[in-house]
Amino acid sequence: MAEKPLIFITNDDGYQARGIRLLEKILRPLGNVVVVAPNIEMSGKSHAITGGKPLKLSCITKEEGFEEYSLEGTPVDCVKMAFDKVLNRKPDFLFAGINHGSNLSINTIYSGTMGAVTEGCSEGIPSVGFSLCDNDKEASLADCEEFVREISKDVIENGLPKDVCLNVNFPLGKIKGIKVGHQAKGFWSEDFTTSEQEGEKTIFWLGGEYHCTDDSPRADWNIVNEGYAAIVPMQVDFTAWKILDNITSRFSKI
Amino acid sequence: MAEKPLIFITNDDGYQARGIRLLEKILRPLGNVVVVAPNIEMSGKSHAITGGKPLKLSCITKEEGFEEYSLEGTPVDCVKMAFDKVLNRKPDFLFAGINHGSNLSINTIYSGTMGAVTEGCSEGIPSVGFSLCDNDKEASLADCEEFVREISKDVIENGLPKDVCLNVNFPLGKIKGIKVGHQAKGFWSEDFTTSEQEGEKTIFWLGGEYHCTDDSPRADWNIVNEGYAAIVPMQVDFTAWKILDNITSRFSKI
Numbered sequence: 001m002a003e004k005p006l007i008f009i010t011n012d013d014g015y016q017a018r019g020i021r022l023l024e025k026i027l028r029p030l031g032n033v034v035v036v037a038p039n040i041e042m043s044g045k046s047h048a049i050t051g052g053k054p055l056k057l058s059c060i061t062k063e064e065g066f067e068e069y070s071l072e073g074t075p076v077d078c079v080k081m082a083f084d085k086v087l088n089r090k091p092d093f094l095f096a097g098i099n100h101g102s103n104l105s106i107n108t109i110y111s112g113t114m115g116a117v118t119e120g121c122s123e124g125i126p127s128v129g130f131s132l133c134d135n136d137k138e139a140s141l142a143d144c145e146e147f148v149r150e151i152s153k154d155v156i157e158n159g160l161p162k163d164v165c166l167n168v169n170f171p172l173g174k175i176k177g178i179k180v181g182h183q184a185k186g187f188w189s190e191d192f193t194t195s196e197q198e199g200e201k202t203i204f205w206l207g208g209e210y211h212c213t214d215d216s217p218r219a220d221w222n223i224v225n226e227g228y229a230a231i232v233p234m235q236v237d238f239t240a241w242k243i244l245d246n247i248t249s250r251f252s253k254i
Numbered sequence: 255m256a257e258k259p260l261i262f263i264t265n266d267d268g269y270q271a272r273g274i275r276l277l278e279k280i281l282r283p284l285g286n287v288v289v290v291a292p293n294i295e296m297s298g299k300s301h302a303i304t305g306g307k308p309l310k311l312s313c314i315t316k317e318e319g320f321e322e323y324s325l326e327g328t329p330v331d332c333v334k335m336a337f338d339k340v341l342n343r344k345p346d347f348l349f350a351g352i353n354h355g356s357n358l359s360i361n362t363i364y365s366g367t368m369g370a371v372t373e374g375c376s377e378g379i380p381s382v383g384f385s386l387c388d389n390d391k392e393a394s395l396a397d398c399e400e401f402v403r404e405i406s407k408d409v410i411e412n413g414l415p416k417d418v419c420l421n422v423n424f425p426l427g428k429i430k431g432i433k434v435g436h437q438a439k440g441f442w443s444e445d446f447t448t449s450e451q452e453g454e455k456t457i458f459w460l461g462g463e464y465h466c467t468d469d470s471p472r473a474d475w476n477i478v479n480e481g482y483a484a485i486v487p488m489q490v491d492f493t494a495w496k497i498l499d500n501i502t503s504r505f506s507k508i
Contacts, residue, residue: 046301046330047363049460055446056455076300076364077460084444085458106376109301109490110330118492122360123441150508158504163439164494180502182493185417187377190338192309201310204339206303206331233494233501236363238372239436240418240489247487248434250412254404 012112019098094120097130184219262345266366273352348374351384438473
């Protein structure tokens with residue numbers, strides 16, 4: 001019998017979040033599981049890393065086939081810490097989430113959960129992020145459980161193309177099926193809430209609203225709004241290849 | 255005579271860094287300049303945003319054609335704050351840097367400076383990030399000054415393609431010219447420094463080493479190592495379009 005795969009799990013909602021607990025439950029039968037997740041919520045931390053201050057690691061659980069740690073750091077810190085110091089080797093797979101909140105469209109760029117996924121991908125590990133499109137930390141995860149299990153099994157069995165990771169988003173409630181698509185075009189309009197003064201400083205709270213500008217039926221935002229789970233294959237090469245040659249002739253003249 | 259363009263500037267090294275001071279000096283003759291930059295160093299903050307705590311804004315300078323503010327927040331917070339509360343409208347252009355340290359290859363994903371640039375791009379603003387490939391905050395910026403000026407002038411005059419921003423990196427010392435290229439393939443190997451114990455917690459400091467795995471002469475890492483400035487056009491669509499159809503047929507079976 002083949003050795004069990006080494007599965008690494010993290011998230012950005014913190015190691016005590018309901019989403020990561022369910023992900024652990026789903027993945028433990030599929031391999032040896034090691035969790036390193038932030039000790040507190042780290043939503044919106046994107047691909048941030050911690051320089052200039054120490055990272056504190058605590059062991060929560062250590063038993064046959066399952067280890068869990070919390071780290072006073074970002075999700076990407078968790079990945080790097082795990083790969084260098086917690087695991088005896090790089091994991092075979094990285095799974096992140098289940099995130100409480102959408103990582104559709106441009107939102108993936110702000111997400112700590114997807115930061116961890118792209119970090120894993122950049123280090124050559126087949127990596128998948130799962131998100132439930134509801135910010136309520138108490139929202140029911142029941143409807144996505146079977147889909148998380150089946151997608152995870154497929155990735156563990158068949159791997160992923162080189163340099164590609166998956167961003168999986170679920171609608172709340174009954175899920176009609178899975179559709180593969182692309183990142184929807186869209187943007188955020190800012191709306192900072194009322195300011196106060198603190199001496200010379202003006203105080204604001206960040207707020208805003210997302211606007212989808214993509215009417216493609218394959219845009220992830222639209223897939224989820226139709227009641228399907230959206231899988232977007234992502235890469236960590238940000239080069240705008242399509243316009244590379246145009247830009248080349250233009251700036252070569254300077 | 256046409257109205258002067260409204261130019262927004264930020265960085266991740268903080269508003270007092272030498273790099274942003276030079277960028278201000280270069281751009282002030284080219285338009286009305288507004289700066290909102292972090293009050294302290296925010297390197298490695300990527301696309302992080304600040305939720306759950308307030309953002310404090312201080313006015314440093316306010317004169318005809320030039321305003322400067324510091325914000326207790328990340329570079330992306332600075333962009334959002336500027337667009338919503340500081341400027342009377344969206345800027346015509348966003349420039350970030352001059353960053354003290356390389357944003358070549360995968361390093362762009364960790365960079366607060368490039369986080370600000372991609373935020374600007376996602377909101378439809380022609381946006382450019384400049385970086386000097388030397389971490390020494392006292393390194394000479396003299397050799398890149400003229401290149402920053404010429405690239406900025408070109409972008410202000412001709413704009414940028416829709417949904418594309420520029421990542422510009424300079425070698426230290428004499429610059430042979432400009433080459434346009436792509437993000438180099440590469441990865442970081444972690445190397446956390448010696449741990450201590452604090453009760454049950456183990457303490458680490460993040461460290462690591464970058465490895466370029468790309469031998470293309472058009473890879474940004476290689477361009478800079480040949481003594482040229484590297485310009486990479488970047489996009490904020492992370493979809494792995496090339497493999498989209500393969501992945502579609504595979505996951506549609508679940």
